[in-house]
Amino acid sequence: MDNPSQGTVYFRNDSIHYGQLQYFDTATKRGSGFVLQKVVNNKLTENLRAEELVWEPKRKKWKLTSVIIYDMDSGRQSMRQVDTMLINLNFKPGEFKKSRYTKDVLQTPELVELIERETLRGAENLNDLKVERYRRDATPFSLLILTLIGVSLASRKVRGGSGLHIAIGIITAALFILTDRFSTIFSTKGNFPPALAAWTPNILFVFVAIYVFLKSPK
Numbered sequence: 001m002d003n004p005s006q007g008t009v010y011f012r013n014d015s016i017h018y019g020q021l022q023y024f025d026t027a028t029k030r031g032s033g034f035v036l037q038k039v040v041n042n043k044l045t046e047n048l049r050a051e052e053l054v055w056e057p058k059r060k061k062w063k064l065t066s067v068i069i070y071d072m073d074s075g076r077q078s079m080r081q082v083d084t085m086l087i088n089l090n091f092k093p094g095e096f097k098k099s100r101y102t103k104d105v106l107q108t109p110e111l112v113e114l115i116e117r118e119t120l121r122g123a124e125n126l127n128d129l130k131v132e133r134y135r136r137d138a139t140p141f142s143l144l145i146l147t148l149i150g151v152s153l154a155s156r157k158v159r160g161g162s163g164l165h166i167a168i169g170i171i172t173a174a175l176f177i178l179t180d181r182f183s184t185i186f187s188t189k190g191n192f193p194p195a196l197a198a199w200t201p202n203i204l205f206v207f208v209a210i211y212v213f214l215k216s217p218k
Helices: 108-120 127-154 162-188 194-215
Strands: 009-012 017-025 030-040 043-056 061-071 078-087
Touching: 108 127, 127 162, 127 194, 162 194
Parallel strands: none
Antiparallel strands: 009 017, 017 030, 030 043, 043 061, 061 078
């Protein structure tokens, strides 16, 4: 059974709606303590509160129960109560169950959509997703660069035979991986641009590839 989400979840549904959910159980697809506020021109115009939030799979909507809506748009606060109501929200139940490997299994269009959706909600720490997105473009070039380095090294005759070639190749690959890891950490934990983090190993090692290629026998 899925574990319930821990702690209050804050989100931005769109450009004017902001909300929070105190508790959500991913197994039953039920949550409690739901609040959705409408803010226009930095002014709170509507405050919706519901005791329970339930996912309706057939309708692809969320059902709210014991709803209280405060309307402040007219200049005077008014209140109305509704037993139940259906509402569209910019997320689905499965998104409450966060997995560190989610980004790895998503196809690129799905990953782009996830980044756009999380950006709209005002989610923080999106650099991890963005680095993964840009790395998918950088990876084919990484393979070409490492292949060029490997072929260039293999074509050279040095003392020590093929064992030395293998050792140099392993060291080069290890340095490439370390560079990739460090640039990713600097982006996800700091302010290093995600695109630059994904491409930094290629930028550095393309010069190594060119140097080794020029030095290799023709």
